[in-house]
Amino acid sequence: MNIKMTKITESVTYAGVLNPGMRTFDVIMHTEYGTSYNSYVVDGSEKTAIIEASHISFGNAYKGIIDEALGGKTPDYLILNHTEPDHSGCVKQVVQWFPYIEIVCTKAASIYLKNITNNDSLNFKIVKTGDELDLGGKTLQFYAAPFLHWPDSMFTYLPQDKVAFTCDFLGSHYCEPQVFDTDVTYPKKYIDSLKNYYDCIFAPFKPYVLSGLDILNSLDVEIVCPSHGPVLTSGGNLNTVKDAYLEWSTVVERENVLIPIFYCSAYGNTKKIAQAVQKGILQIFPNAECETYNIKNHNIAELAGLLNGCDAFLLGPLTINRDVVPPIWQLLAHADAINMAKRSVALFGSFGWSGEGFAHTAMRLQQLKCNLYDEQFKVNFVPTEEDLANAVAFGKRFAQTV
Numbered sequence: 001m002n003i004k005m006t007k008i009t010e011s012v013t014y015a016g017v018l019n020p021g022m023r024t025f026d027v028i029m030h031t032e033y034g035t036s037y038n039s040y041v042v043d044g045s046e047k048t049a050i051i052e053a054s055h056i057s058f059g060n061a062y063k064g065i066i067d068e069a070l071g072g073k074t075p076d077y078l079i080l081n082h083t084e085p086d087h088s089g090c091v092k093q094v095v096q097w098f099p100y101i102e103i104v105c106t107k108a109a110s111i112y113l114k115n116i117t118n119n120d121s122l123n124f125k126i127v128k129t130g131d132e133l134d135l136g137g138k139t140l141q142f143y144a145a146p147f148l149h150w151p152d153s154m155f156t157y158l159p160q161d162k163v164a165f166t167c168d169f170l171g172s173h174y175c176e177p178q179v180f181d182t183d184v185t186y187p188k189k190y191i192d193s194l195k196n197y198y199d200c201i202f203a204p205f206k207p208y209v210l211s212g213l214d215i216l217n218s219l220d221v222e223i224v225c226p227s228h229g230p231v232l233t234s235g236g237n238l239n240t241v242k243d244a245y246l247e248w249s250t251v252v253e254r255e256n257v258l259i260p261i262f263y264c265s266a267y268g269n270t271k272k273i274a275q276a277v278q279k280g281i282l283q284i285f286p287n288a289e290c291e292t293y294n295i296k297n298h299n300i301a302e303l304a305g306l307l308n309g310c311d312a313f314l315l316g317p318l319t320i321n322r323d324v325v326p327p328i329w330q331l332l333a334h335a336d337a338i339n340m341a342k343r344s345v346a347l348f349g350s351f352g353w354s355g356e357g358f359a360h361t362a363m364r365l366q367q368l369k370c371n372l373y374d375e376q377f378k379v380n381f382v383p384t385e386e387d388l389a390n391a392v393a394f395g396k397r398f399a400q401t402v
C-alpha cells in the first residue's frame, strides 16, 4: 500500500514509498513499526527538483509514485541530502529514467555516490553552506549538516514555503499510511519509534545534533520534511520533536562520578574480587555511583547505557575454554565506539591456568581506543584474604587515575 499523492505546500508534493514490513534497519536497529522512504518533488515556475530518492528494493513502486508527483514534468535536479542507500539505492534508476538530471549534493556525497552507483559519469552539482538554487519563484538553500547522519549530510531549505528537508534528522522508522504528524493514529508508538531512531542513529553524534538544531532555529521553518516517518508541522509535533532532540543531546553534568564494575563469574571468585575492587574505589570516591554488575543478571541495554555514559569502568573477564565468555563480548559489542576513546578502564578477575580472557578483552578495549590501565589484577582460582586486600588497594590505585 502507498500513500495517495499529497501536497505538503502549493509547491511541494510528497512522493514517499512505504515499507511497513521492515523489522531490522542497518543490522543494528530493531524497527517494530516499519518505515517510509520519503521523497519530495519541489516545483518552481522554471525548474523542478526531486529531494531524496528511495531504497533499491522499491524502484518500481518509486517510479510510479514519482511520475504521479511530477505530473508529466521532467525533473531538472535530484537533491540528495545524504547518500546512505536507503535514499540513494534508486539513483541508478533515476538517472536512467531522467538522463539529464543534475545530482545536487555535498562534495563527500559525490564521492560516496560514485562508489554506491559504480558510475563515474554522474552529472553532479556540488553545493556547500550558503549555496542556493533558483527554481523560478522558489529557492533551495543548502546547509552542510555533517554526521546527521553521515559525513556527507546536508539540509535543504525552501524559504518561500518555510519548509526544511532534513533527511534522517528528526525522522523516525514509523510507517502509517498518511503523511502529516497531525494524522498519526498511534502517537505513543510514534514517539517510541522516534526515540529508538534517535538512540540508534543519532546518539553517537550529540554535538552535531545540537548544531543541526541551531541551523533549523536560525531559519523560519514551519514544516520539516524528513526522509522517514511523518512530516512535522509547527501546528503538530515539530516543536515537541525538536525539544526531545535537544533534551536527548544535552549532556547533563553528574553530581557524582560513575564507575560501574562489570563481570562474569561461574564460581564466585571474580565476584569476590569485584566487590573488593568496589571497596577500594569507594575509599577514593565515597559518593561514586559504583555498583557491581554480574552481566548475566542484567538487561544488556541497561548495562550499555552505563558503559556508554560512565566516567570510567572495570571489567572482570572470566576465561572459559581459552576465551573470554560471550557476555563480555556482548557488552563490549554495545560500546559506542565513536565516543569510547580515552575512557579509563581496568581489568580484574580470577583464572585457572592460561587466563586468555584478559588478553582478549584488552585487545577489544584497545580497538575501542580506551585508556586501558596498565596493571591488571589477576588471581589464580580462589582469592585469599590477602588477594582481596590487594584487590581493594588495586581499586584505590585505579580510582586515583580517573
Ligand SMILES: Cc1cc2nc3c(=O)[nH]c(=O)nc-3n(C[C@H](O)[C@H](O)[C@H](O)COP(=O)(O)O)c2cc1C
Pocket: 264, 265, 266, 267, 268, 269, 270, 271, 318, 319, 320, 321, 322, 323, 350, 351, 352, 353, 354, 355, 356, 380, 381, 382
Ligand atoms: C568450563 C571451564 C573452562 C575453563 N577454561 C579455562 C581456560 O581455558 N583457561 C583458564 O585459565 N581457566 C579456565 N577455567 C578456569 C576458570 O577461569 C577459573 O575456575 C576461575 O577461577 C573461575 O572464576 P569464577 O569463580 O569467577 O567463575 C575454566 C573453568 C571452567 C568452569
Ligand SMILES: [Fe+2]
Pocket: 082, 084, 149, 150, 168
Ligand atoms: Fe542515514
Ligand SMILES: [Fe+2]
Pocket: 084, 086, 087, 167, 168, 227, 228
Ligand atoms: Fe535514512
